[in-house]
Amino acid sequence: MSARREGPALLILGAILIVGPPFLSSYWVGLLTQMVILAILAMSLDILLGYTGLPSLGHAAVFGVAAYAVAVLSTRYQAGFWTTVACGILAGTLLSAAVGLIVSHVRDVYFLMITLAWGMVLWGLSYRWIPVTGGDNGISGIPRLEAHAGLPMTGPIPFYYVTLLVFAACAILMALLVRSPFGLTLRGIRDNEARMKSLGFNTWLHCYLSYVLAGAFASVSGVVWAYYNGFVSPTYLDLTASSELFLMVTLGGPATLVGPVLGAGAIVLLKNVISAYTARWLLILGVVYIITILAAPQGLWNLGRRRSG
Amino acid sequence: MTYFITQSLNGLFSAALLFLIASGLTLTFGVMRIVNIAHGSFYMLGVYVAYSVITRTGSLLLATAVAVVVVGAVGFVMQRLFLRRFASQPLAQMMMTMGCALFFRDAALMIWGGDPFTLAYPAALRGSLEAGEIVFPWYRLFVIAVAALVGVGLWILNDHTLVGARLRATVDDPEMAAATGINVALLSGCVFAAGAGLAALGGVMGGPIIGGYAGMDVDLLPLAFVVVIVGGMGSLKGALVGAVAVGMIDNFGKALVPELSYFTLFAPMVIVLAIKPTGLYGRA
Numbered sequence: 069m070s071a072r073r074e075g076p077a078l079l080i081l082g083a084i085l086i087v088g089p090p091f092l093s094s095y096w097v098g099l100l101t102q103m104v105i106l107a108i109l110a111m112s113l114d115i116l117l118g119y120t121g122l123p124s125l126g127h128a129a130v131f132g133v134a135a136y137a138v139a140v141l142s143t144r145y146q147a148g149f150w151t152t153v154a155c156g157i158l159a160g161t162l163l164s165a166a167v168g169l170i171v172s173h174v175r176d177v178y179f180l181m182i183t184l185a186w187g188m189v190l191w192g193l194s195y196r197w198i199p200v201t202g203g204d205n206g207i208s209g210i211p212r213l214e215a216h217a218g219l220p221m222t223g224p225i226p227f228y229y230v231t232l233l234v235f236a237a238c239a240i241l242m243a244l245l246v247r248s249p250f251g252l253t254l255r256g257i258r259d260n261e262a263r264m265k266s267l268g269f270n271t272w273l274h275c276y277l278s279y280v281l282a283g284a285f286a287s288v289s290g291v292v293w294a295y296y297n298g299f300v301s302p303t304y305l306d307l308t309a310s311s312e313l314f315l316m317v318t319l320g321g322p323a324t325l326v327g328p329v330l331g332a333g334a335i336v337l338l339k340n341v342i343s344a345y346t347a348r349w350l351l352i353l354g355v356v357y358i359i360t361i362l363a364a365p366q367g368l369w370n371l372g373r374r375r376s377g
Numbered sequence: 378m379t380y381f382i383t384q385s386l387n388g389l390f391s392a393a394l395l396f397l398i399a400s401g402l403t404l405t406f407g408v409m410r411i412v413n414i415a416h417g418s419f420y421m422l423g424v425y426v427a428y429s430v431i432t433r434t435g436s437l438l439l440a441t442a443v444a445v446v447v448v449g450a451v452g453f454v455m456q457r458l459f460l461r462r463f464a465s466q467p468l469a470q471m472m473m474t475m476g477c478a479l480f481f482r483d484a485a486l487m488i489w490g491g492d493p494f495t496l497a498y499p500a501a502l503r504g505s506l507e508a509g510e511i512v513f514p515w516y517r518l519f520v521i522a523v524a525a526l527v528g529v530g531l532w533i534l535n536d537h538t539l540v541g542a543r544l545r546a547t548v549d550d551p552e553m554a555a556a557t558g559i560n561v562a563l564l565s566g567c568v569f570a571a572g573a574g575l576a577a578l579g580g581v582m583g584g585p586i587i588g589g590y591a592g593m594d595v596d597l598l599p600l601a602f603v604v605v606i607v608g609g610m611g612s613l614k615g616a617l618v619g620a621v622a623v624g625m626i627d628n629f630g631k632a633l634v635p636e637l638s639y640f641t642l643f644a645p646m647v648i649v650l651a652i653k654p655t656g657l658y659g660r661a
Contacts (some may be wrong), residue, residue, distance in 0.1 A: 177412045351487070
């Protein structure tokens with residue numbers, strides 16, 4: 069890892085995130101909140117895609133399931149804050165644990181197609197299982213996080229700092245994870261699974277745990293996102309969501325945790341700026357995709373240096 | 378019993394459409410190892426192009442021909458310009474097709490608008506076959522026949538012609554195939570174009586019943602993927618078996634438990650993968 073380059077960049081990034089918001093308009097605070105929440109999600113996908121080499125196209129579905137769990141519990145069952153949060157994270161994580169049993173057996177394109185298919189299954193459920201999910205209308209009326217948690221302050225800025233705190237905790241945990249012996253083993257599996265197997269590593273278990281952990285972090289992100297938006301809808305789980313997410317990681321730079329954070333920021337910014345001028349967001353997204361693969365296949369963060377780590 | 382037969386015929390109709398689409402996907406994968414996310418877009422473009430032709434000329438036959446050729450050409454150009462340079466980089470290729478899929482999706486919305494439509498039934502195929510209590514539309518039988526013809530045609534092409542032999546050689550070992558003088562790049566372009574054309578054919582054949590609507594590309598994609606995963610990627614026989622299995626299960630699933638229609642598809646895939654990770658007829 070290029071610790072020398074990451075250090076200063078992280079400091080600057082952190083400083084902007086901490087000091088910035090009070091000086092910004094509520095529109096920009098909102099954007100920053102979105103960036104931070106989706107950065108958690110993008111980093112979690114990076115554990116799978118960048119570090120383990122498992123290209124998941126159904127990652128947005130885990131995020132969506134956690135968000136739906138929050139919505140259903142908080143609106144229909146009037147559950148308390150901690151119950152809601154815990155159940156939201158558990159829902160996504162347990163789902164990943166169940167699905168991981170199947171998908172951890174396969175690699176590469178098979179992994180991609182299977183995760184895509186099961187992501188679409190969950191999207192189909194959210195769309196068609198109307199009694200529980202509200203179908204296309206989704207579920208609205210999720211209480212404000214500040215009120216639900218009983219915080220003394222309300223408004224976009226306190227919400228932002230709560231989000232930032234969650235982000236920091238997740239980022240630190242994920243950074244520790246990828247630098248741990250476990251994380252190194254994941255990279256070993258990505259680069260040469262046969263060798264890791266012959267060295268005595270249980271590669272299935274490592275892939276499985278990687279999948280479940282990534283799912284857990286994605287669930288955290290989904291829970292916060294549900295509170296941020298106040299409603300959930302099937303678009304959280306659809307293929308466009310998974311594609312945007314995939315692009316965040318690739319654009320930023322896979323196998324670096326900073327890259328996906330930048331990628332998430334760039335995509336959220338681009339999406340909001342472009343949406344202000346034109347409804348052709350998907351067209352632009354497609355073009356950005358193509359340009360990224362042509363011009364910076366290793367991501368912005370990795371531009372100008374050979375791939376390491 | 379009547380219900381059962383009617384539902385089976387409906388299932389067979391879904392299977393016919395799925396086979397048309399999945400055979401293209403599996404061919405592309407077999408030769409180029411590309412997971413083509415834009416395959417659903419080809420299917421969608423097929424219906425839309427046919428719609429444009431049919432509203433002007435009223436001929437389904439002409440619309441089918443134009444749609445297959447136009448979408449095939451789009452596929453050929455896409456492969457030449459964007460995919461060829463990423464040979465043996467499956468992830469980059471997949472992302473490229475995803476970028477194209479997003480692009481096609483929005484472009485179609487821009488050109489044709491988001492209103493759903495169905496293609497007009499061809500005059501000769503209106504009405505239904507009535508045998509006792511079973512009533513089944515002629516058009517659906519026609520589509521099943523078309524799919525069967527395409528299946529037989531692909532089988533003959535693949536197993537009994539020189540082109541098929543080259544194709545199989547390329548699937549087995551692209552480098553050796555190139556060394557024996559096969560133009561692998563051109564062959565890949567043609568296979569990709571043929572796959573796109575087949576998807577478009579599937580779209581047009583389903584046009585009078587399923588029609589065209591915004592989002593149809595992503596509705597179809599998981600179905601096609603499940604077919605190919607169950608059948609084994611790269612295998613035509615697998616696409617056939619997978620299409621029939623998925624068509625039947627999807628149809629009976631929708632009829633019996635409509636809320637869980639997508640879920641009933643996932644179960645057979647999981648079972649097949651647990652027993653044979655490469656699919657029924659796939660090779661590792």
